[in-house]
Amino acid sequence: MTIRAVVTGVGHYLPERVVPNSYFEDKLDTSHDWIVSRSGIERRHFAAEGQTTSDLATRAANAALENAGLTGNDIDAVVLATSTADFTFPSAATMVQHNIGNTSGFAFDIQAVCAGFVFALTNANALIQSGSAKRVLVIGAETFTRIMDWEDRSTCVLFGDGAGALIIEAQDGTGANTDRGILATDLNSDGTYRDLLYVDGGVSTQTTGRLRMEGKEVFRHAVEKLAQTAHKSLGDAGLTSEDVDWVVPHQANIRIIQSTAKKLGVSMDKVVVTVQDHGNTSAASIPLALSVGVQSGQIKQGDLVVTEAIGGGLAWGSVVIRW
Template sequence: MTPRATVIGVGHYLPERIIENAEFAEGLQGVAPETIRLETSDDWIRSRSGIERRHFAAPGQTTSDLATRAARAALADAGIVADDLDAIVLATSTADLTFPSAATMVQAELGMTGGFAFDVQAVCAGFIYALANANALIISGQAKRVMVIGAETFSRIMDWTDRGTCVLFGDGAGALILEASEGDGTNADRGILSTDLHSDGRFRDILYVDGGTSTGQSGYLRMEGKEVFRHAVEKLASTATSAMAKIGMTAEQLDWIVPHQANIRIIAGTAKKLGLSMDNVVTTVQDHGNTSAASIPLALSVGKARGQIKRGDVVVTEAIGGGLAWGAVVIRW
């Protein structure tokens, strides 16, 4: 028998405030001391990204708040309580504080009195890295049930004068619960079938936040969009192919691609490279924008709720983010 980390529950949470594209041109209030007006339009944003709207956290609403709500939804979906968990792994680049981890804050809010919790920081690839870590905890026997969360409040690190970046991002959280199970060691097993992780620090300057302990300031997100795009399609298709090759699978055997929801052109380009139709892709970027580490668990939860992702389906999920860091995971749902 082969140990597997099987999905038993998913959930998500989106802040109440919805920001339509037009608000950036008409006047966006409540995210900065002054009203934000940009030389942009709904058509400009849609044509370049596929984004139509996004959610922003309310004043005082933190990343751990969003994560806790998504976690509760996932617990309800799985039919378990917080103390049934052995661990929480939370992927975020916008934790409430430098330390302690947002994961421990979620642990406390859930009333989880045992186990352990920690954060993973790999920007938009964070959930893939967190999922790989959670899988390793389970197959090594260190945990039986692990909650994996992606949560972000990227609206807090936007430069509202930069129309090329600030219109792309949103806030939200998604959570997934993995449970130890026994499989036959074949691709017919339910659970995580393979993982594939990469990074290359030579490209750190094309997507980063210009603040931290080195500057003494929190900083803003900076991105060279064309360079990120150039790397994204090739690396995402490559890591998805590599993850499948590890278990002798090909794209024709997939039911769904659940990609990082950054840009519809990147999503479509990756699907094309894999030889798959957009009918096989779960997309939420139009409604959520780029929620960084939250985008994949949000899409998984929404995909299940829509009736797209069903028990037994084979899903490949992939992401790339600052670092550069990228990777993919193959799951039989």
């Protein structure tokens, strides 16, 4: 008998303020058509003044709990992926834990930028596999608009705010790749590429900093490494791209998504795409897209789902899930 981490609930939250591409046209040398042609993004959501990452995360968490028919105290652990936590400490996860009324579990943050949710889900799976937790709330939440350089048209038009959440719980499986639950994971990082995508500030420099990115180089590494990690995790599960029902990628750029799908040998008809409506929400993008995919009726129980993401570090990875 094998213990599997099975998805039992999903949810997401987007701030009320919707920002179309036209918002940038009188502020920067850009246009709606320019942004769409290079990224596929048409609009994104901005957090309201005073609205924090833990606020967004709590909304998504409550949506996932409602979807699963659970309460906060049914959760053993909260794992929150974010690079834009409310404070240096305590973790945003502990704030969410308090907000959902959980008094008996534990909570912590994971920071792997846009790959954060894949890292968080892999760690949550390990908690279940080890017996440390039976039910884990895994969240990706960001307020990336707080670290934008609003004069840099190559980056500030790409990002938005939001949160998504999954609940995974221990269930008995047979050990075969037909089981429901997480079937394989793959994580990678290489600090050699730090300067391709980073924020030029932090606690030890006593500055907040702003996001900096070498777009062309990130694109090149993204396509190669995302396809590579997806093939690796599928292979570890004894599966191939032909077995995939849905790819749910990090929603950074439609051209990266299209190029990666081609390299994987998966039709775009099998790719959940939300980048046009949300922009790049970093660690929130995969759980957001998963929740939207379930809500829209695309992702159904029994479907084989591959998620993959890459972010600053560089850090990248993938997870194969039988829904």
